[in-house]
Amino acid sequence: MTFYTSLSGLQAAQTDMSTISNNLANVGTDGFKKSRSDFADVMASSFYTAPRQQIGMGTTLTQNVQQFGEGNLKTTGSALDLAISGDGFFAVQTGASASGSIAYTRNGGFTVGQDHTIIDAQGSALLAYPVDASGNVTATGTDGLAKVTIPTTSGTPTATGKVTLDVNLASGATTPASTFDRTNPATYNNSAITTIYDASGNAQTLTNYFVRDSAADANGSTGWTMYSYAGDQQLKAGGAAGVAVSFDATGAMTSPASATTFDAFTSPTTGLSQALSLDLAGSTQKASAFSVAARSQDGAAVGAFSGVSVDKAGVITATFSNGDSKALGKVAIANFTTPTGLRQLGNSYWGATGISGKASLGAPGDTGYGGLMSGTIEGSNVDITEELVDLIAAQRNFQANSKALDTQSQLIQTIFQIQG
Numbered sequence: 001m002t003f004y005t006s007l008s009g010l011q012a013a014q015t016d017m018s019t020i021s022n023n024l025a026n027v028g029t030d031g032f033k034k035s036r037s038d039f040a041d042v043m044a045s046s047f048y049t050a051p052r053q054q055i056g057m058g059t060t061l062t063q064n065v066q067q068f069g070e071g072n073l074k075t076t077g078s079a080l081d082l083a084i085s086g087d088g089f090f091a092v093q094t095g096a097s098a099s100g101s102i103a104y105t106r107n108g109g110f111t112v113g114q115d116h117t118i119i120d121a122q123g124s125a126l127l128a129y130p131v132d133a134s135g136n137v138t139a140t141g142t143d144g145l146a147k148v149t150i151p152t153t154s155g156t157p158t159a160t161g162k163v164t165l166d167v168n169l170a171s172g173a174t175t176p177a178s179t180f181d182r183t184n185p186a187t188y189n190n191s192a193i194t195t196i197y198d199a200s201g202n203a204q205t206l207t208n209y210f211v212r213d214s215a216a217d218a219n220g221s222t223g224w225t226m227y228s229y230a231g232d233q234q235l236k237a238g239g240a241a242g243v244a245v246s247f248d249a250t251g252a253m254t255s256p257a258s259a260t261t262f263d264a265f266t267s268p269t270t271g272l273s274q275a276l277s278l279d280l281a282g283s284t285q286k287a288s289a290f291s292v293a294a295r296s297q298d299g300a301a302v303g304a305f306s307g308v309s310v311d312k313a314g315v316i317t318a319t320f321s322n323g324d325s326k327a328l329g330k331v332a333i334a335n336f337t338t339p340t341g342l343r344q345l346g347n348s349y350w351g352a353t354g355i356s357g358k359a360s361l362g363a364p365g366d367t368g369y370g371g372l373m374s375g376t377i378e379g380s381n382v383d384i385t386e387e388l389v390d391l392i393a394a395q396r397n398f399q400a401n402s403k404a405l406d407t408q409s410q411l412i413q414t415i416f417q418i419q420g
Helices: 002-025 384-419
Strands: 035-041 059-066 073-075 082-085 089-093 102-105 125-129 162-170 190-197 203-212 222-230 233-235 242-247 253-255 260-266 273-279 284-286 291-297 303-310 315-320 325-331 333-335 343-346 349-351 360-362 371-374 376-378
Touching: 002 035, 002 059, 002 384, 082 089, 162 190, 162 203, 190 291, 222 273, 233 260, 303 371
Parallel strands: 082 376, 162 273, 162 284
Antiparallel strands: 035 059, 073 376, 082 371, 089 102, 089 125, 089 333, 102 349, 125 325, 162 291, 190 203, 203 222, 222 233, 222 242, 242 253, 260 273, 303 315, 315 325, 333 360, 343 349
16 A cells, blocks of 8 residues: 555655646746645545554645735836736636637736727737716626727817917017018018818918018007918908008007908818908007917817826726827726635636636725736746745655655565565
C-alpha cells in the first residue's frame, strides 16, 4: 500500500507545481487571479481498527481555490482603461451576436471597436445600464444591461439665419486713401470674422470689413462703410455692396436702425440659397482701440466624436466637436456570494456556477461593490517571490515522495530475491 500512498503524494506535488506554474505564467496577465491547491489526507479504516493504529492512505486534491485579492494597479491615462478597487467584476458579452453569453472579468482594458461599441481585447462588449441625459439609470437587472455604443456625430445641422456683432470702432481712425479691396489691408481699418453654417452644418467664414468714410461733421457725427463676405462671396443688401454705419457725437450708433438683411447667397458646399441678417445694435465708437464686445449666431453644426470619459460613478460620457456631450451608459459592477466558486473560462473571464450563485449587479461605490477608477488597469495578483518559494516546497515534496516510492520498489525487489 505504501506504493499507492507515495503515488498519491507524487500526484499531489505535481498538481501543486502545475498550479504554481500557471500562476507564474500569468504574472503579466491583466486581471488574472492566482490559485492555490488544497489537499486532504485519505483514511481507510473499519469499526475493528484501533484508532491508535490507523495509517493514512495518502492525499487527495480537495479544491483548486482561486485567490481574488486585488492585483497591482497600473496607471495608463486612457479613459477606457478601468479598474475596480474592491469587490466586483465587469460584465461583458462574448460573441458577436446579441444572444452572446455574459462573462465576468477584472481586466478593464477597453477600447472602441469598429462598430463603435466599447470592447475588450477579445472583442467582447462591455455591458452597462442605459441612462437618461442626466446620467440617471433607466433600467436594472441582468435584462437591463446593454452594449455601450458611441455615436459618431451629435446634433442637428441648422443654417445660420441671424448674426449679432457688437464692435467698438476707434473714433480716431483715419480714412484709407484707396478704394476698398479686401486683399489689401491698407484699404480698410478693421475686420471681424464669425463662423456661420449652411443647411448641412458645414462651416464657413463671415468676414465684415469696416472702412472709415470721413472725418466728423459739424455735429460730431461720423460715417463708416461695412463690407461683408461669406467665404469668397460678397454679400449685398438691396443690391448695394456696402452698408452705411454711422455714429453720433457720443459714440452711439445711429444707423443702421435695425438688423441688416442681406440678399440671399448660395452656399458653396450645398449649392442652396441661404438668407442672412446682421445686427450691429450694440456697436459703439469710442476713443479706445477696435474690439469685438459680443459675437453670436444661431446656426449649428453636426459635432464629430472627439473623446470619451468615465467618472467615478461609472457614467460613460462622449464629447463632440460642437461642444455637445452625451451620457451613454453607467458601468455595472457584478458581485457573487461565493466568488471562489466561479468557473475560469480563460482570457481572464469567469462564468457563474451553482457554487458561486447568480450575479448581483450594482453601481460603482454602492455597498458591497468596489469603486471605479478610470485611466487604470488592474494587473495580476501573483507575487513572484511567494510563488517561487512555494515551487521549491512543492519540488521537495515531489522528491521526497519519489524517494519513498523508490524505497518501496527496492523493498519489493528484495522480497522477490529472498523468495527466489
